[in-house]
Amino acid sequence: MQGEKEFTCNQTAALRTLARYDEPVQLIEESGTPMPAPSIDTANTDISSEDDDLHHLSHSDLVNIVKQLRNEIHRKTALLSSFNTLFQDISQKREAIVCVLQLIDNISAIKSSTDKLEVRSIAATARPQSIGEEWQQHVATHTASCNWWKSGNPRSLKSCSGNGQQPSVTHSNPPQGTTAAGRESGPASATPRGVPQRPPKGPKRKLNQQQPSNKNNSSFNNFCQNCKTSSLLAIWAACIPNLHNKDKLIILSANLRGFRTNIGELTHSFILKEDIDIAATVETFLDDTVEESFGKIPGYTHWFRRDRISGHGGGIALCHRETLQVQHLEINVPDWMEVMFFRITMEDSSALLLCVMYRPQWQGRDPLLYLTEHLDDIQTSVNCQNTVVVGDLNQHLVMHASDDLIGVHGLQNHVDFPTHILGGSLDPVLSDFGEAVICKPLQTIGSSDHIAVLTHVNIRPHTQECYEREIWNWRHADWGAIQQSLRNTDWQESLTGDANALIEWLIQYFLSLQREYVPHHSYTVRPTDQPWFGYRCQLASDAKCKAWRRP
Secondary structure (H helix, E strand, C coil): CCCCCCCCHHHHHHHHHHCCCCCCCCCCCCCCCCCCCCCCCCCCHHHHHHHHHHHHCCHHHHHHHHHHHHHHHHHHHHHHHHHHHHHHHHHHHHHHHHHHHHHHHHHHHHHHHHHHCCCCCCCCCCCHHHHHHHHHHHHHHCHHHHHHHHHCCCCCCCCCCCCCCCCCCCCCCCCCCECCCCCECCCCCCCCCCCCCCCCCCCCCCCCCCCCCCCCCCCCCCCCHHHHHHHHHHHHHHHCCCCCCCCCEEEEEEECCCHHHHHHHHHHHHHCCCCCCEEEEECCCCCCCCCCCCCCCCCECCCEEECCCCCCCCCEEEEEECCECEEEECCCCCCCCEEEEEEEEECCCCEEEEEEEECCHHHCCHHHHHHHHHHHHHHHHCCCCEEEEEEECCHHHCHHHHHHHHHHHCCEECCCCCCECCCCCCCCEEECCHHHEEEEEEEECCCCCEEEEEEEECCCECECCCEEEEEECHHHCCHHHHHHHHHHCCHHHHCCCCHHHHHHHHHHHHHHHHHHHCCEEEEEECCCCCCCCCHHHHHHHHHHHHHHHCC
16 A cells, blocks of 8 residues: 555555455445545444444334343243253252162172171071071081981980989980981981991980870979079079169160061070160061060060051161160151150169161161251250160261261261171261260171171169068968967066167067068069059969960
8 A cells, every 4th residue: 555544445456466366346336535434432332333223123123122032031041940950850860879879789799798698597587497498508517417417316314413303214215206306217226327326325214105295294394303493593594684783874786687587696695695774676677467575575675666667677676674764755757767766764863865766778868867957856855965876877878967967966976897797887876975885896696787786885874673572461460379479478587688678679579470470471573563563463463374374
């Protein structure tokens, strides 16, 4: 442009030549006067042009534009809300998928480890038809049991060192046609080849083949009286727990995976052996077809149960020592929750809130959120100062909810060891006692894959002991003999010494006459006896029980 600031149309051809555009320029209209250069306002160019366009629009056009804008806004709003709903659904489905995948992993791990499980109990099974198969498997893998099973000679009765009568019959040789275990076989002398017969222990006498082998036979019950008494005392001591005050509260928490299957081993190998005060179990698999008195342990209360309402599995059961003051709390909780609350009275008149909960893996975090929200209200309503939570919570799947429960209520998980055979810690013990609680693992109970947890709480619970009462039947007293004894007493010779000695002698003398001529007996008052359940009621109850047991 040769330094000129203005540009005219005549210079277009030269510019196109420089730019190597070969096509000629066709001028449509040419003006003789050059148009002035427009002034460009960079700040208001777009706004002014839009305003000008809007000013030229008619009323109907403006209304149409507003309607289109509103429709666009509604469409965008609906799109955003659908995205939000989809995002929430994806989040919930993601948590469900994670739970399902973890459950599948657990099932796969359990299935792969079933061959490695050791059978701990053979008789305690809910499938009587499988006892024979399990016993055959046990015999096949244990040499000592195999030798005993093939020998055909059971152990004879051991001799007694007491002064009573010795048993006249030892059942070393079972009747022909059966062996020690009651299985059918050939003659008694038929023994597998290569298996030597054990020499009999003590005197033997062949049993009459035609004599019925019932338990009412005198030869079966002809034991030494001293041995019978000692055996009864041993059984009574094993069945009835100690009724003395303790310095600590002992709680057993376990996932049974079947109450009916494992109640035998739970009773004898855990509750009675460890001298348990409170036994809390989950996954009992019980329903309304099982009697409430099923599995009652001597010296303990009946099992407080919360069975699963719909479906199979689940369930909670708890029993405690009869001497403890434990109250089952009727708390209104959702039907789908498996939780029970108990109030335990301590020696210093304080109270402990015990919560037993089972949270299945498919329930999510709702049970723990319920505890986090309502635990303080429940504790305040029943006037409890401390809290203990036991059970199977599967807290590894809902760690955030578990941490919230522990943090909000100031609790502490005292279980720092695995409670499952695969290595997971699924059965916590939460409390606000701090170092006053000590937990230790025991063993698996029967066919369960969970390890029982033994908890020692260093607080003294309030207990009620049994005591003896002396019942005097004054209506049948021999008053004539008492009067005759008083007449025959030499009072001048007996009443000597100071006043204290005379009072002591008179008291002992009248008490001796009372014991001699007034019928009396001892009566044991138990903590669980009702105030109206007196001696006469006890006699009537015993007579009724004897009538039912009479053959």
